[in-house]
Structures are given as C-alpha cells and as structure tokens.
Amino acid sequence: MILNIENLHKIYDNGTHALQGIDLSVNEGEFLVIIGLSGSGKSTLLRCINHLVEPTSGKIEFLGKDITHVRGQELREVKKQIGMVFQQFNLIKRRSVLTNVLTGKLGYLPTWNTLIEKFSPEIIAEAMQNLETVGITEKAHIRADNLSGGQQQRVAIARSLMQKPKLLLADEPVASLDPATSNSVMQYFEKVNKEFGTTVICNLHFLSLVRRYATRVVALKAGSIIYEGLPSDIDDNWFRTIYGEEAEEVEIR
Amino acid sequence: MSSHELPHAIIGAKKEREARISLTKAILLDIFFVFYSIIVLQRAVYYKLILDLREMPFAWSEIGFIFIASVILGALWASSRTSLSAKLFGVARESKVTDLTTELFGWFLFNITFISGWIITKISIVDIFSPDGIDGAQRIFGSLFTPEFNIFDDALFAIIETIYIALIATLISIPPTLVLSFLTARNLMKDSKTAFASYYVLRVFLNFVRSIEPLIWAIIFSVWVGIGPYAGMIALLVHTIASNAKLYSEAIEGIEEGPIEAIAATGANKLQIIWYAVVPQIVLPFLSFTIYRWDINVRMATIIGLVGGGGIGTMLMQYQGLALWKEVGLIVIMIAVVVWIMDYISAKIRESIK
Ligand SMILES: Nc1ncnc2c1ncn2[C@@H]1O[C@H](COP(=O)(O)OP(=O)(O)OP(=O)(O)O)[C@@H](O)[C@H]1O
Numbered sequence: 001m002i003l004n005i006e007n008l009h010k011i012y013d014n015g016t017h018a019l020q021g022i023d024l025s026v027n028e029g030e031f032l033v034i035i036g037l038s039g040s041g042k043s044t045l046l047r048c049i050n051h052l053v054e055p056t057s058g059k060i061e062f063l064g065k066d067i068t069h070v071r072g073q074e075l076r077e078v079k080k081q082i083g084m085v086f087q088q089f090n091l092i093k094r095r096s097v098l099t100n101v102l103t104g105k106l107g108y109l110p111t112w113n114t115l116i117e118k119f120s121p122e123i124i125a126e127a128m129q130n131l132e133t134v135g136i137t138e139k140a141h142i143r144a145d146n147l148s149g150g151q152q153q154r155v156a157i158a159r160s161l162m163q164k165p166k167l168l169l170a171d172e173p174v175a176s177l178d179p180a181t182s183n184s185v186m187q188y189f190e191k192v193n194k195e196f197g198t199t200v201i202c203n204l205h206f207l208s209l210v211r212r213y214a215t216r217v218v219a220l221k222a223g224s225i226i227y228e229g230l231p232s233d234i235d236d237n238w239f240r241t242i243y244g245e246e247a248e249e250v251e252i253r
Numbered sequence: 254m255s256s257h258e259l260p261h262a263i264i265g266a267k268k269e270r271e272a273r274i275s276l277t278k279a280i281l282l283d284i285f286f287v288f289y290s291i292i293v294l295q296r297a298v299y300y301k302l303i304l305d306l307r308e309m310p311f312a313w314s315e316i317g318f319i320f321i322a323s324v325i326l327g328a329l330w331a332s333s334r335t336s337l338s339a340k341l342f343g344v345a346r347e348s349k350v351t352d353l354t355t356e357l358f359g360w361f362l363f364n365i366t367f368i369s370g371w372i373i374t375k376i377s378i379v380d381i382f383s384p385d386g387i388d389g390a391q392r393i394f395g396s397l398f399t400p401e402f403n404i405f406d407d408a409l410f411a412i413i414e415t416i417y418i419a420l421i422a423t424l425i426s427i428p429p430t431l432v433l434s435f436l437t438a439r440n441l442m443k444d445s446k447t448a449f450a451s452y453y454v455l456r457v458f459l460n461f462v463r464s465i466e467p468l469i470w471a472i473i474f475s476v477w478v479g480i481g482p483y484a485g486m487i488a489l490l491v492h493t494i495a496s497n498a499k500l501y502s503e504a505i506e507g508i509e510e511g512p513i514e515a516i517a518a519t520g521a522n523k524l525q526i527i528w529y530a531v532v533p534q535i536v537l538p539f540l541s542f543t544i545y546r547w548d549i550n551v552r553m554a555t556i557i558g559l560v561g562g563g564g565i566g567t568m569l570m571q572y573q574g575l576a577l578w579k580e581v582g583l584i585v586i587m588i589a590v591v592v593w594i595m596d597y598i599s600a601k602i603r604e605s606i607k
C-alpha cells in the first residue's frame with residue numbers, strides 16, 4: 001500500500017466542508033481515477049495528499065509514514081516523492097522547456113547551485129531523457145508558452161518525472177484539451193504508470209477516458225466517497241447517482 | 254468527542270466568526286457615517302450656509318456629545334441590518350427598507366460632501382475675473398513667452414543636475430525596494446504567523462513613509478545633510494523605495510499562483526520557488542515601474558529644488574524671488590521640454606519591453 005487515507009476532513013477558512021470523512025487506500029502500481037461533479041472535492045483531495053492545502057483532520061499515510069502534519073524539510077522530502085500535474089499545466093511561461101523540466105529536480109539539488117542555474121550535465125541529460133519519454137526533445141530550447149496545450153502538458157509530465165515520483169497526482173490533466181489531444185496526453189500517463197510502475201491518481205471528467213485508463217475508480221459526491229470499484233462496473237444506475245438524474249453521458253474518443 | 258462532531262463544530266465557529274466580524278465592521282462604519290453627517294450638517298450647512306458665521310464655534314464637549322450620539326445611532330442602525338454599511342459588508346436584511354435607506358443615505362452623503370467641499374475651497378467667480386488679477390496674469394504670461402536666453406548655460410547645467418539626481422535616487426532604490434517588496438507581498442508572507450506579523454509591520458511602516466511627500470523629506474534631509482542636491486537625492490530615494498515597494502509587491506501579489514504551486518509541489522524550497530516561479534513573472538513589470546519612476550523623479554526633483562534640493566528647481570526659485578519673469582520663463586520652458594522628452598522616452602522603453 002502506497003497511500004492510506006483515514007477519515008480525512010477539509011474545512012476551508014470560509015467554512016466550506018470540502019472533504020467529509022474520506023477513507024481511501026491506494027496500492028502500488030494502481031491507476032486510480034477520481035470522478036465526481038464540479039465542487040465534489042476532487043481537487044481538494046489531491047491537494048491534501050501533497051499539502052498544497054492543509055488537511056483539517058484525519059490521517060494520511062504515505063509509504064507507511066504518517067504525513068498528515070509534516071512540515072518544513074520533512075514535508076519537502078515528501079513532496080519530492082509525489083509528482084503533480086495540473087489542469088492549467090502551470091509551466092513557467094517565459095522560460096525554456098528544458099528549464100521547466102529541470103525545475104522538477106530542485107528539491108534534490110543544493111539551493112545555491114539552482115539559484116545560479118548551474119545544472120550538471122547528468123541532470124540535463126536526465127531532463128532530455130524525460131522529454132524524450134513524452135516525445136518532445138526537439139522543443140527543449142523553445143519558450144514554454146510557445147507550445148500548444150497538449151505539448152505543455154507533456155512538458156509538465158516530464159517535469160514531474162524529474163522527481164522520480166513514487167506517486168503521480170493529476171488534477172484534471174486533460175480538461176483544457178481537445179478530445180484527440182486528451183487521449184494522446186492520457187497515453188503518456190499510462191506509459192509512466194506501466195513502464196516506470198508509478199502509481200497514478202487522476203481526476204477526470206469523461207467516463208470514456210475513465211473506462212480506458214483506470215484500473216480502479218472512486219466517485220466523490222459532496223465530499224464523500226459514494227462509489228468505489230472497477231470502471232466497467234459503472235452502469236447507468238451508478239452514473240445517475242454520481243452525476244444526478246438529469247445527466248447524460250457525453251462520449252469522447 | 255466523536256469524529257463527526259469535530260468538523261461541524263469547526264464549520265459553525267468559522268461561519269459565526271466571519272459574520273460577527275462583518276457586523277462589527279458595519280457598526281464602526283455606520284458610527285463614522287452618522288458622526289460625519291452630523292458634523293458636516295452642523296458646521297458646513299448650519300454655521301456657514303445658514304448663519305454665515307466667520308468664526309467657527311468649537312467646543313470639545315459638543316464634539317464629544319455628537320460622538321456619543323453617533324455611537325448610539327450608528328450601532329442601532331447597523332444592528333437593525335438596514336444600513337448602508339450593513340449592505341457594504343454583506344450583513345444587511347433583504348428588504349425594501351434597506352434598499353431605500355441605503356440609496357437615500359448614499360445620495361445624502363455625496364451631496365453634503367460636495368457642498369462642504371465647495372465651501373472649504375472658497376470657490377469664487379468674482380476673484381477669477383477681477384481686473385487686477387487678470388492684469389497680473391497677463392504680465393507673467395507675457396514674460397514667460399518672451400524668455401531671456403542669457404542664462405541658458407546655467408539652466409542647462411542645472412537641469413542636467415536634476416536629471417542625475419533623479420537617476421541616482423532611482424538606481425540606488427532598486428536593491429532595497431526588491432527586498433522590501435518580497436517581504437511585503439501577502440502571497441509570499443502568509444505561511445507563518447511571524448512572517449505575517451513582519452509583513453504587517455513593514456506595510457504599515459512603508460505606508461507611513463510614503464504618505465510623507467518628497468517635499469517634506471527634502472526639508473528634513475536639508476536640515477540633516479545640508480541644503481543641496483544630496484538632500485534632494487535622499488528625499489527622492491526614501492520616497493521611491495516606499496512607493497515602488499508597494500507597486501512591486503502588488504505586482505508580486507498579482508502573479509499567477511499556478512507555477513508557484515507547481516514548483517512548490519516538486520519539493521523546492523522558498524528561495525527556489527521565488528527564483529523560478531515568481532521572478533520570471535515580475536522582471537518586466539519591475540523594470541517598467543523603475544523606468545517610469547525615474548521619469549516621475551525628474552519632475553519631483555524639480556519641485557524639491559524649490560525648497561533647496563538643488564538642480565533646476567533651486568534656480569527657478571532664485572529667479573522667481575527676484576521677480577525676473579523672463580528668466581523664469583526660460584527655466585519653465587526648459588523644464589517642460591525635458592519632462593516631455595523623459596515622458597516620451599520612458600513610454601517608448603516601457604512599450605518595447607512589454
Ligand atoms: N481555496 C478555497 N477556499 C474555499 N473554498 C474552496 C477552496 N477551494 C475549493 N473550495 C470549495 O471546496 C469545494 C470542493 O472544491 P474542489 O475544487 O475540491 O472541487 P472539484 O471536485 O475539484 O471541482 P471541479 O471539478 O470544479 O474542479 C467546493 O465547494 C469549492 O467551492
């Protein structure tokens with residue numbers, strides 16, 4: 001078991017009760033997909049895991065260690081082992097693709113060297129290797145904001161690979177992309193999951209993508225888990241429970 | 254305690270606290286509004302407009318009485334949740350009464366403020382059209398438009414001095430401004446209590462420094478280091494640091510959070526996050542503010558010169574004191590030309606680095 005969450009609650013400062021007692025275990029090598037309506041707490045759950053938001057109560061164990069309340073250097077050690085990919089890519093727009101990928105290594109390098117932007121040839125080679133994994137080595141020296149959305153997301157994946165993560169979190173990684181690009185980006189997550197054995201937890205909106213990539217699905221509603229099982233087990237009945245009576249499935253290929 | 258009670262208690266407490274704070278703010282603002290209205294009505298409208306008094310009667314006891322009355326009225330009004338402040342802070346009741354009172358009171362405040370402003374400014378149609386006044390104006394404008402060129406060399410030297418004073422003040426300001434702007438950017442300083450406390454103290458201090466005009470700093474420093482360009486430069490420097498730290502820190506607060514989160518999520522430390530996620534987003538705005546500030550400082554250096562800060566301002570003051578209007582005319586024209594050129598150049602540079 002790589003991740004174990006018990007009775008996790010998150011209450012934001014404005015009183016919003018975004019997570020209401022989540023219990024969830026994730027095994028090594030899984031491709032876990034989290035689904036649920038907008039506002040159901042998917043992002044909050046992912047962001048609690050790597051402390052982009054602080055959990056309010058409950059327990060989070062990562063690799064057998066309680067990380068619910070770690071801080072400072074100890075927290076950074078945890079973050080180094082958990083990669084994250086965002087819906088808006090969150091690259092540094094004005095810097096080159098290569099520099100963006102290199103930033104994934106910051107936690108592993110001496111502060112001073114990184115501030116004068118001195119990276120050893122081995123690390124640059126590793127960055128190029130990761131760019132090759134996502135198939136865009138030829139763009140290494142182009143400014144990040146000159147890439148298309150799909151390419152930017154692949155750079156973001158390469159950046160997280162620099163961390164050699166045990167766990168990769170992806171918060172709606174394809175929600176800003178067109179259907180064809182979505183599929184190609186999802187294939188890189190699959191590749192990372194299968195080839196490197198990296199555990200992936202991914203928020204998704206489209207069930208067709210869920211069925212294709214997930215090894216297990218968890219559905220959230222109003223901050224609680226209401227379904228947990230195989231993607232193939234999501235039938236019409238479950239679909240309406242998760243997304244509401246009015247909902248109709250939209251196909252994306 | 255069961256695991257379920259805990260979060261609910263927290264939610265309730267957080268919401269309640271927020272509502273209480275908003276209501277307290279509304280009460281304080283309403284007290285101010287009522288106090289302000291009574292004072293203005295009494296002084297501007299009753300004493301000035303109706304009684305047309307020359308001397309304003311003033312008694313602390315009276316002010317105190319009005320204040321106590323305002324506290325009671327304001328608190329009652331805000332607590333009824335139909336007041337303007339209640340609406341501003343989002344704690345008002347939804348009702349016709351609220352809509353009507355807030356609208357009427359808003360108009361009322363605007364009108365009494367405008368009327369008292371008119372009275373205080375002593376606006377007078379007679380003065381601006383008096384024959385004596387127009388005569389004097391004609392004489393000065395006449396001289397200004399027939400400038401005397403024999404002081405051109407001196408004036409040129411003085412104006413170059415002014416430009417350099419402004420330039421040095423701007424350049425020296427950059428390092429301290431950078432440090433201060435990071436320390437006063439809310440999004441970088443909210444992590445711990447100590448960071449937030451120092452953020453707060455620094456902000457208050459910078460606001461205080463900024464609220465003192467460069468002219469006054471120049472007077473202070475001319476006593477400290479003696480009259481001349483040095484005093485003028487320090488005055489500009491102090492004000493530039495305080496103003497630009499605010500502009501810079503606002504630029505930092507306005508940057509995209511996304512890249513910061515992404516870099517933080519890799520396990521990078523604070524300095525690395527700043528260097529990789531914050532700095533690339535702010536270099537251009539910073540450069541642009543700094544160049545613009547040089548331009549502003551040239552104008553300010555001129556004004557500061559009037560109180561002995563050196564450069565063209567000091568020269569202007571000397572000739573104005575001697576009533577040599579033609580020389581003054583030349584100096585004014587040269588200032589205008591330089592300001593115009595600086596304005597043009599700085600706009601061009603700022604455009605090109607966008
Ligand atoms: N920083 C915040 N402060 C206050 N409330 C927040 C914050 N972030 C999220 N929330 C609230 O928490 C709840 C869960 O939000 P969250 O972003 O986790 O949902 P989500 O399932 O990711 O939705 P989406 O599909 O729209 O991304 C929502 O009600 C949201 O308004």
Ligand SMILES: [Mg+2]
Pocket residue numbers: 042043044171172
């Ligand atoms: Mg979300």
